[in-house]
Amino acid sequence: MSQHAHENARVPFWRNPQIRAWLYQSIMLGGLLWVAFIMYQNTLANLEKRGIGSGFGFLQNEAGFNIGETPPIPVLQGGFLWFIAALIVGLFASRAIAVWLKKKGTAITASDKTVFAVITLVGIIPVLVLFLGSDSIAFTRYTESSSYVTALLTGFANTIKITILGCIFSTILGLIIALGRLSPNWLISKLCSWYVELNRNLPVLLQLFFWYFIVLQQLPSVRQSIDVGGWLILNNRGLFLPAPIAQSGAWPFCLAIGAALIGIYFICRRSMRLLNERGTPGKIVLPSIALLIGLPALVWLIAGTPFTLEYPELKGFNYRGGIDFTPEFTALLVGLTVYVSAFNAEIIRSGIQAVSNGQREAARAIALKERHVMRLVILPQAMRIIVPPMTSEYLAIAKNSSLAVAIGYPDFVSVGGTILNQSGQAVEIVGIWMGVYLSLSLVISLGMNWYNAKIKLVER
Amino acid sequence: MAEIIKDRRPPVTKTGVLGWIRSNLLFPWYNALLTVVAGWAIFSAVKPFVQWAILNASITLDPTVAKQYSGAAWGFVRDMWPVFMVGIYPEEHRWRPAVALLIVLALIMLTLVRKFRGTKWLYTLWGLSPVAVYLVIHGGFFTGLEVVDTHYWGGLMLTLILASVAMLFSFPISVLLALGRTSDMPIIKSFCVAYIELVRGVPLITILFMASVVLPLFLPTDMELDKVLRAMVGITMFFSAYLAENIRGGLQGLGNGQYEAADAIGMGYWQKTLLIVLPQALRIVIPPMVNNFIGILKDTSLVGIVGLVDLLQIAFATTSNPKWFGRLEEAYVFVALWYWILCYSLSRYSQHLEKKYASK
Numbered sequence: 001m002s003q004h005a006h007e008n009a010r011v012p013f014w015r016n017p018q019i020r021a022w023l024y025q026s027i028m029l030g031g032l033l034w035v036a037f038i039m040y041q042n043t044l045a046n047l048e049k050r051g052i053g054s055g056f057g058f059l060q061n062e063a064g065f066n067i068g069e070t071p072p073i074p075v076l077q078g079g080f081l082w083f084i085a086a087l088i089v090g091l092f093a094s095r096a097i098a099v100w101l102k103k104k105g106t107a108i109t110a111s112d113k114t115v116f117a118v119i120t121l122v123g124i125i126p127v128l129v130l131f132l133g134s135d136s137i138a139f140t141r142y143t144e145s146s147s148y149v150t151a152l153l154t155g156f157a158n159t160i161k162i163t164i165l166g167c168i169f170s171t172i173l174g175l176i177i178a179l180g181r182l183s184p185n186w187l188i189s190k191l192c193s194w195y196v197e198l199n200r201n202l203p204v205l206l207q208l209f210f211w212y213f214i215v216l217q218q219l220p221s222v223r224q225s226i227d228v229g230g231w232l233i234l235n236n237r238g239l240f241l242p243a244p245i246a247q248s249g250a251w252p253f254c255l256a257i258g259a260a261l262i263g264i265y266f267i268c269r270r271s272m273r274l275l276n277e278r279g280t281p282g283k284i285v286l287p288s289i290a291l292l293i294g295l296p297a298l299v300w301l302i303a304g305t306p307f308t309l310e311y312p313e314l315k316g317f318n319y320r321g322g323i324d325f326t327p328e329f330t331a332l333l334v335g336l337t338v339y340v341s342a343f344n345a346e347i348i349r350s351g352i353q354a355v356s357n358g359q360r361e362a363a364r365a366i367a368l369k370e371r372h373v374m375r376l377v378i379l380p381q382a383m384r385i386i387v388p389p390m391t392s393e394y395l396a397i398a399k400n401s402s403l404a405v406a407i408g409y410p411d412f413v414s415v416g417g418t419i420l421n422q423s424g425q426a427v428e429i430v431g432i433w434m435g436v437y438l439s440l441s442l443v444i445s446l447g448m449n450w451y452n453a454k455i456k457l458v459e460r
Numbered sequence: 461m462a463e464i465i466k467d468r469r470p471p472v473t474k475t476g477v478l479g480w481i482r483s484n485l486l487f488p489w490y491n492a493l494l495t496v497v498a499g500w501a502i503f504s505a506v507k508p509f510v511q512w513a514i515l516n517a518s519i520t521l522d523p524t525v526a527k528q529y530s531g532a533a534w535g536f537v538r539d540m541w542p543v544f545m546v547g548i549y550p551e552e553h554r555w556r557p558a559v560a561l562l563i564v565l566a567l568i569m570l571t572l573v574r575k576f577r578g579t580k581w582l583y584t585l586w587g588l589s590p591v592a593v594y595l596v597i598h599g600g601f602f603t604g605l606e607v608v609d610t611h612y613w614g615g616l617m618l619t620l621i622l623a624s625v626a627m628l629f630s631f632p633i634s635v636l637l638a639l640g641r642t643s644d645m646p647i648i649k650s651f652c653v654a655y656i657e658l659v660r661g662v663p664l665i666t667i668l669f670m671a672s673v674v675l676p677l678f679l680p681t682d683m684e685l686d687k688v689l690r691a692m693v694g695i696t697m698f699f700s701a702y703l704a705e706n707i708r709g710g711l712q713g714l715g716n717g718q719y720e721a722a723d724a725i726g727m728g729y730w731q732k733t734l735l736i737v738l739p740q741a742l743r744i745v746i747p748p749m750v751n752n753f754i755g756i757l758k759d760t761s762l763v764g765i766v767g768l769v770d771l772l773q774i775a776f777a778t779t780s781n782p783k784w785f786g787r788l789e790e791a792y793v794f795v796a797l798w799y800w801i802l803c804y805s806l807s808r809y810s811q812h813l814e815k816k817y818a819s820k
Contacts, residue, residue: 025647032651039678046677185491186484187498201803202796203758206772210796214789399663406765413665426673433666434658441661 043427052424059428063151064144065418067410069326071157072139073150079130080138086129090121107453112269115454124258131251148419155415156436159401162332162411163440166397169337171390174344181349192345199342205403207339212331212407222318230311237318239325244307249299253306256299263295264288281372328409336397343393351386352378383455391448395441402437412436513793523783536784537794543778544794547614547769553599553606557617560593590628597621610688614769614777616798618688622760622770626695627753633696634703639733641704642711652704659701664762668694672766691763699756706748710741743817750810754803761799771795 013019047054074080097117098108108114140146142154180192199207216236220226225235233240271282300306312322325333355378363377404411413433420429486492516531519538526533537544546557567582567589576582597613599605613621640652659667671694676685714737722732742749764773775791778784 021645025645028651029647042680043677045681049681183494184484185494185498187495191498191502197804198800201754201800201807203761203772203799205761205764206792206796206799209772210792214792402663402665405665413663417669420673426677430666430670430674434662437663437666438658438661
């Protein structure tokens with residue numbers, strides 16, 4: 001006791017780090033609360049002055065504006081509800097498995113079996129439920145008399161569409177550019193490195209404007225469309241492709257493709273097992289192709305035509321039918337893909353170069369074939385370096401898709417902005433934006449982190 | 461009878477121009493094919509551009525004469541040059557941004573002289589320069605210059621001002637955020653984590669919308685916040701979060717021994733941080749920070765969406781001029797050239813810094 005008293009006497013209380021820490025933190029917390037309170041008061045006063053109510057009730061009001069692109073949105077009823085229920089049950093079950101495994105001292109990612117179980121729970125079962133209930137699943141399309149909620153959902157669907165396609169295309173293009181930069185061909189590698197330098201150093205908005213206002217405007221008019229055998233029609237109203245229309249055999253056909261993909265997974269596993277057992281990998285490519293083509297073809301013969309193609313046709317002033325990509329969508333997709341592919345290319349290139357040369361030499365020394373060197377030795381190690389920065393790029397695509405507002409593609413921000421202008425509910429709309437983008441970022445980074453955890457180097 | 465060994469062909473030369481071409485362009489056969497394809501691609505992209513930009517282009521200031529040429533009308537850019545630079549800044553005051561530019565250029569020149577580098581008075585001049593630039597461009601106060609409201613700021617000037625203000629202010633904020641995130645105090649730490657993750661999870665546009673629509677609601681009813689200032693607040697808020705993550709990387713890259721040594725000689729927190737930790741941590745992260753600054757420079761172009769006329773938006777503004785109506789391509793090429801030169805030189809600088817500090 002006296003010891004403590006002695007110490008306290010020597011060190012004044014304001015010099016005690018712990019007390020100081022609490023002092024700083026309470027000052028900061030107090031300050032934050034005070035600022036929040038002032039802002040709250042100001043907001044109330046401002047809203048009253050402008051005659052704007054608060055709360056999310058306005059979302060039920062009729063929107064009344066037009067949206068250029070209206071993908072179908074599933075209605076929260078029937079089959080879709082069952083899908084969501086299955087998804088939630090699957091998520092809780094996987095969570096339970098994770099907790100149980102953690103108690104046992106392992107993780108879900110430790111073995112293929114548990115990973116497969118989780119994929120089944122949160123992916124395959126809900127999708128099966130969705131397919132089985134496909135008769136009762138209802139879709140709605142946004143019209144001018146729909147509510148603000150439907151408008152926002154439509155915008156969100158458009159954002160998701162551009163994000164997914166952008167991620168896929170920019171990865172493929174990035175891989176091609178990266179391999180081009182690593183090519184021993186001087187001209188190719190110079191060309192690819194200039195592609196990267198050009199794209200990285202120009203604002204993405206400028207590139208979008210370039211694609212939208214300059215390239216797409218110079219495409220021929222509807223009458224003089226570029227027509228590739230009726231399959232691909234390109235003019236200044238957009239890009240038109242034939243659309244598959246589901247027939248009676250559609251859903252067995254999809255099932256067959258799913259089964260073939262699962263089969264390929266097992267072929268790859270068998271190949272790896274054989275590689276470990278007898279030193280040479282099993283055949284992958286030929287059996288996979290056979291399975292991927294053969295099984296669906298067989299189902300096609302038994303269950304009948306799965307799809308018929310609906311070709312776009314010139315009616316009046318524009319093409320009707322088929323899949324049409326509006327100029328806004330095309331410009332946004334091309335612009336984002338080209339911009340992000342430059343960054344992806346650099347990430348992939350540096351990942352491949354970071355794998356030490358000794359690995360390559362060792363792989364050759366044990367007489368692996370050149371393509372096996374790449375697939376079995378270089379790429380798995382490069383992936384560990386590539387995945388974390390690629391995650392940020394995928395997140396960047398999701399966020400940069402909001403630039404759609406500048407060229408008039410009705411994405412989530414663009415639709416929200418229109419609602420904001422109409423209703424004046426700024427705080428609510430910005431709140432919704434933030435919430436939705438945060439959840440989207442969270443989902444993407446969760447997925448990529450999970451993949452990262454699966455492929456990362458396991459050390460002691 | 462001894463077997464006669466046939467003469468072998470000499471090895472294919474790998475030196476000289478021919479050898480270089482052979483090994484880099486033509487060998488093996490698919491490389492030759494790729495060379496042809498790439499050459500054709502370059503040719504078919506460059507040829508129309510060269511025809512448009514050089515061969516068929518005109519540089520006359522007379523739009524009617526320019527119309528006779530099928531290529532670019534660079535006279536448009538010559539004519540509109542001041543507008544590209546300063547936007548709708550009043551014509552009779554255009555000398556003021558020029559003076560501001562001279563101030564900055566002079567400071568850069570002084571910094572390039574090795575003898576002056578690192579001296580106290582140069583730091584003081586740099587510290588005072590934002591104030592001087594603001595006073596010259598904005599006017600008012602005691603300067604006796606007529607006030608030019610930020611409403612009239614635009615073009616390259618606005619882009620550079622927005623970018624430098626964001627760099628200037630987001631730097632100290634991000635240092636504080638990074639220190640907060642690595643500190644042991646739970647409330648401060650969680651505030652910093654929440655701020656950084658929140659801002660990094662949303663697009664810059666939503667932050668700009670927030671700054672332009674929601675921020676005024678948070679302020680007292682009689683207080684009006686300038687549009688340019690609001691954009692500055694938004695961009696600064698946004699980039700502080702990204703910069704903070706860079707700096708956190710530097711803080712984590714520092715060996716624990718440095719902290720312990722500082723503790724051992726009885727340094728307090730701020731002494732330790734300012735004298736030991738930050739100088740080392742910041743040096744590690746200079747290259748990623750410069751990359752971030754390139755990002756700021758490029759992303760200031762988004763302020764056009766909330767209604768400011770920066771370098772990118774000026775491209776639209778100038779082409780709606782009746783005299784040069786519809787010269788969008790020229791405007792874009794010109795604007796793109798500016799962005800590209802600025803960003804490319806910054807990225808070169810970052811590579812230079814990386815090399816410079818890598819040797820230590």
